[in-house]
Amino acid sequence: MTSDRISADAVRRILKTRFMGREIHCLETVSSSNDAARELARSGSREGTVVLTDFQTQGRGRMGRAWVSPAGKNLLLSVILRPRVRPHVVPLITLMSAVAAARTIRDWNLKAEIRWPNDVCVDGWKVAGILTEMDSGPEGRPFLVLGIGINVNMEETDFPSGLKDEASSMRLLLKKSVDRTALLGSLLLRLEESYALLGGEKHETLSRQWSEFSCLTGRWVRVDSADRRIEGVVLGIDASGELVVRLENGLVETILSGDVRLIK
Ligand code: BTN
Numbered sequence: 001m002t003s004d005r006i007s008a009d010a011v012r013r014i015l016k017t018r019f020m021g022r023e024i025h026c027l028e029t030v031s032s033s034n035d036a037a038r039e040l041a042r043s044g045s046r047e048g049t050v051v052l053t054d055f056q057t058q059g060r061g062r063m064g065r066a067w068v069s070p071a072g073k074n075l076l077l078s079v080i081l082r083p084r085v086r087p088h089v090v091p092l093i094t095l096m097s098a099v100a101a102a103r104t105i106r107d108w109n110l111k112a113e114i115r116w117p118n119d120v121c122v123d124g125w126k127v128a129g130i131l132t133e134m135d136s137g138p139e140g141r142p143f144l145v146l147g148i149g150i151n152v153n154m155e156e157t158d159f160p161s162g163l164k165d166e167a168s169s170m171r172l173l174l175k176k177s178v179d180r181t182a183l184l185g186s187l188l189l190r191l192e193e194s195y196a197l198l199g200g201e202k203h204e205t206l207s208r209q210w211s212e213f214s215c216l217t218g219r220w221v222r223v224d225s226a227d228r229r230i231e232g233v234v235l236g237i238d239a240s241g242e243l244v245v246r247l248e249n250g251l252v253e254t255i256l257s258g259d260v261r262l263i264k
Contacts, residue, residue, distance in 0.1 A: 005054060005072060006181050014185040019048035020192040027051065031058040034147040037078035038135055041143045047082040061129055062118060063259060067149050070158045075150040075184055079191065082143050091241040091256060094118050094132045095210045096198050097146055100190035101128045102213050107186055110173055113215035116243050116260060121215055125168035127151045153177050207239040216260065221245065225258035
């Protein structure tokens with residue numbers, strides 16, 4: 001069965017985390033789980049609070065794109081985080097979540113990789129995306145909402161025509177359906193582990209993982225960022241989460257945010 005609902009009780013029974021997902025709200029339909037989590041954060045919900053939904057009427061991705069997901073087949077969740085907010089914290093949170101999502105999907109025997117900055121792919125197919133948004137409460141205290149969408153049990157006919165050539169699901173790649181509750185439990189544990197490595201002495205381990213998991217390293221790319229376009233070969237992702245690219249003229253540039261396309 002692929003369109004079972006996930007219940008908060010079922011998640012709590014299998015959860016091995018200390019705080020991630022210990023407060024969880026399972027909602028049938030929302031506009032976007034990021035919006036629902038933002039409201040909870042603004043009214044003071046604690047770090048690690050999760051909003052999980054079966055269906056979003058206005059699910060969104062990066063760069064104003066829509067995130068399309070049929071009811072009850074995938075994982076759609078948002079997590080409230082309250083890190084010490086420093087400049088550039090958003091890209092780091094996105095990458096640490098991409099590591100956590102990739103490790104989770106690898107636990108299901110799929111070779112998940114990170115396509116900087118926020119995609120998780122298997123054999124070039126996008127199976128998960130991350131949207132990190134920053135806001136602050138009425139008292140001005142900043143927080144982050146980490147939105148994660150994983151294509152779990154989508155079938156071929158569930159993909160809109162514009163996505164058929166680039167997106168896939170764990171079910172399609174594994175040729176069998178995946179228990180979404182178990183996957184969520186594993187994701188929340190991986191998230192808690194990765195989050196603990198962020199910014200402290202162990203940050204090195206996390207940044208090594210995001211470089212190792214990157215499917216762009218050694219590839220020719222075109223990167224469009226707010227003010228310019230560059231092309232070059234990717235050398236890796238540095239410890240501050242920036243993409244390191246060697247241009248054709250030999251200069252090495254680091255890019256904080258942008259949209260990447262493989263060109264060779
Ligand atoms: C992307 O690939 O551009 C990011 C997609 C992020 C989708 C998730 S689904 C749960 C959360 N709620 C949203 O509206 N978006 C994120």
